[in-house]
Amino acid sequence: MLNEARNGVVPRDPDKRAGVHRQREKCVTYFRAAVSWAADKHPDESGLNVDVDRWWERSTAGEPRPEEMAEITAGQAARSFPSVYRIALPALRAARTLAPHDKEAVRVQTYMALIADVADTNLLHRGRADGLRFAHASASALFTVGGVGRTGWREHADGIHQAFVARNLSPGGSADLLAMALLFEALFVDRLDP
Numbered sequence: 001m002l003n004e005a006r007n008g009v010v011p012r013d014p015d016k017r018a019g020v021h022r023q024r025e026k027c028v029t030y031f032r033a034a035v036s037w038a039a040d041k042h043p044d045e046s047g048l049n050v051d052v053d054r055w056w057e058r059s060t061a062g063e064p065r066p067e068e069m070a071e072i073t074a075g076q077a078a079r080s081f082p083s084v085y086r087i088a089l090p091a092l093r094a095a096r097t098l099a100p101h102d103k104e105a106v107r108v109q110t111y112m113a114l115i116a117d118v119a120d121t122n123l124l125h126r127g128r129a130d131g132l133r134f135a136h137a138s139a140s141a142l143f144t145v146g147g148v149g150r151t152g153w154r155e156h157a158d159g160i161h162q163a164f165v166a167r168n169l170s171p172g173g174s175a176d177l178l179a180m181a182l183l184f185e186a187l188f189v190d191r192l193d194p
Helices: 002-007 014-041 066-073 082-098 103-117 121-144 153-166 172-188
Strands: none
Touching: 014 172, 082 103, 082 172, 103 121, 103 153, 103 172, 121 153, 121 172
């Protein structure tokens, strides 16, 4: 569904259409929150000071329904996505020291750091508290053996993936936070604290 939203595909099924619109809204909301945070909290470092037009505040995915807006702005969004700054960006930096020439490894390590620490609502919805605890423990286990810095990490990560599939667990919230961190880093790579 995220690929459909990204590529502008409009499915025929009304439920899928609503899902695509929610994905677009989510992506735009994440982007606006991250750039607003940078402008408000670090105007000099980000280059988004008072002299810069706040164009991102006008970006939209269309008019959301009120119930969708309440869902989108809840939780992380309402707090300007602290997990992006507290977990994801530091994990990206640390992963690059373990695997400096492997983008996939860096992203997997960061994704697992988010899964291990975030109360992912997709995991809660699909697996309830037990599913969330299982995901936290599974992702944490990768770190106890050295993460992407050890031989065989791909097989370990694939085993986690297979276990999630078997339990119908999908850490989509963590994936969204990873995407936000990658976007934010790409936009402000030269302005973020090391």
